[in-house]
Amino acid sequence: GNSVTQMEGPVTLSEEAFLTINCTYTATGYPSLFWYVQYPGEGLQLLLKATKADDKGSNKGFEATYRKETTSFHLEKGSVQVSDSAVYFCALSNAGGTSYGKLTFGQGTILTVHP
Amino acid sequence: KAGVTQTPRYLIKTRGQQVTLSCSPISGHRSVSWYQQTPGQGLQFLFEYFSETQRNKGNFPGRFSGRQFSNSRSEMNVSTLELGDSALYLCASSPMGGADEKLFFGSGTQLSVL
Numbered sequence: 001g002n003s004v005t006q007m008e009g010p011v012t013l014s015e016e017a018f019l020t021i022n023c024t025y026t027a028t029g030y031p032s033l034f035w036y037v038q039y040p041g042e043g044l045q046l047l048l049k050a051t052k053a054d055d056k057g058s059n060k061g062f063e064a065t066y067r068k069e070t071t072s073f074h075l076e077k078g079s080v081q082v083s084d085s086a087v088y089f090c091a092l093s094n095a096g097g098t099s100y101g102k103l104t105f106g107q108g109t110i111l112t113v114h115p
Numbered sequence: 116k117a118g119v120t121q122t123p124r125y126l127i128k129t130r131g132q133q134v135t136l137s138c139s140p141i142s143g144h145r146s147v148s149w150y151q152q153t154p155g156q157g158l159q160f161l162f163e164y165f166s167e168t169q170r171n172k173g174n175f176p177g178r179f180s181g182r183q184f185s186n187s188r189s190e191m192n193v194s195t196l197e198l199g200d201s202a203l204y205l206c207a208s209s210p211m212g213g214a215d216e217k218l219f220f221g222s223g224t225q226l227s228v229l
Contacts (some may be wrong), residue, residue, distance in 0.1 A: 032215050043119070043205055043220030051215050089158065093214040100171040100212040101148030101163030102229060 002027045006106035013113050019077040021109045023064075023090035026071065031069040031092040033057075033066050034103065038087045044063050047075075060061070080113045087111070116135070116141060120222035121206050122144040127227045133194040135163045140187050144219070146212030148187040149181060154229075158217030164189055165212050193226075201228045 007022040025031065032066045036044040048057030053068035062077045073090060090106040093099045120139040128134050140147050143153055148171075149161040160173040164183035181191040187208075203225050207218040 034222075039194050041222070041223045044207075044218075045220070046217045049215075049217070095214050098171065099214045100165065101207070101209065101218070101220065102160045102171050102173070103158075104160075107159040 002031070002092060002094060002104040004090050004092055004104055006109050007086075008108070010112060012109035013080055013111070015082055015115050017113075019075070019080045019084075019111070021075040021088055021090075021111070023073045023075065023106060024071050025073065025090075025092050027092055027094060027104075030068075030095050032095065033064070034091045034093070035062070035073070035075050036062055036089045036091060036105075038089065038108075040086075043091065044112035046114055067101045080111075082113050082115055085111055085113050119137055119206055119208050119219050121204075121221035123224060124222070125145065125225045125227075127229065128196050129229050130196055130198060133192060134196060134198050134226060135190055135192050136204055136206075138189045138191075138208075138221060138224075140189070140206075141219055142224075143186055144208035144210050146209045146216075147183055147187065148207045148212070148218065149189070149191050150205040150207065151175075153201075157219030158168050158205075163212055170212065197226045198228050200226065202226060 005028045034049045035047040045062040049058040052068035056065045090101040120182040148163040163171040183189045205223045207220045208220045
């Protein structure tokens with residue numbers, strides 16, 4: 001079955017530090033890959049996505065590249081801000097006609113950024 | 116455009132009771148999915164509805180059920196509540212429920228079972 005593995009957290013950084021959150025996946029076929037972010041007391045919001053190999057998703061300074069050869073989709077940001085403090089989830093959905101509305105999520109990584 | 120609205124925000128129930136949670140999707144979205152979020156199991160898919168039909172289902176017991184109305188609003192029901200059902204229940208909507216689509220999540224209903 002499908003699975004997503006994220007790096008162990010929590011991650012604590014100082015403002016303007018470089019961020020990497022590792023994500024690897026197991027899936028059949030060619031899944032679509034996503035990063036969602038959850039701020040305290042809120043639901044999840046899509047941060048970025050990539051739907052095929054070598055695609056790069058980007059948004060708000062965050063980037064992730066779909067690497068099929070290493071089955072990875074690592075999240076990076078060059079300079080984090082205090083406002084980036086949140087929980088980050090890597091997720092996948094299977095291509096094809098039966099994955100309606102279903103995402104398989106990683107366990108989440110808590111990011112705390114200090115001034 | 117209004118976002119995904121979930122009601123109530125908090126619920127406290129006792130073991131053995133049943134509970135109904137409500138979700139109003141973004142206007143024009145026809146697909147509604149439900150997820151359970153717990154510290155131990157993380158985010159797990161419950162089911163997805165489109166045009167009043169369940170198209171996809173996760174690995175949850177039959178005590179968990181749902182439905183969708185003609186206006187795309189959805190409800191989920193949990194019968195015979197157990198302590199382990201305590202969780203944040205998230206609803207998400209999208210236009211068609213396709214694999215590439217962005218899901219729009221509500222803020223969730225926090226269910227506590229005592």
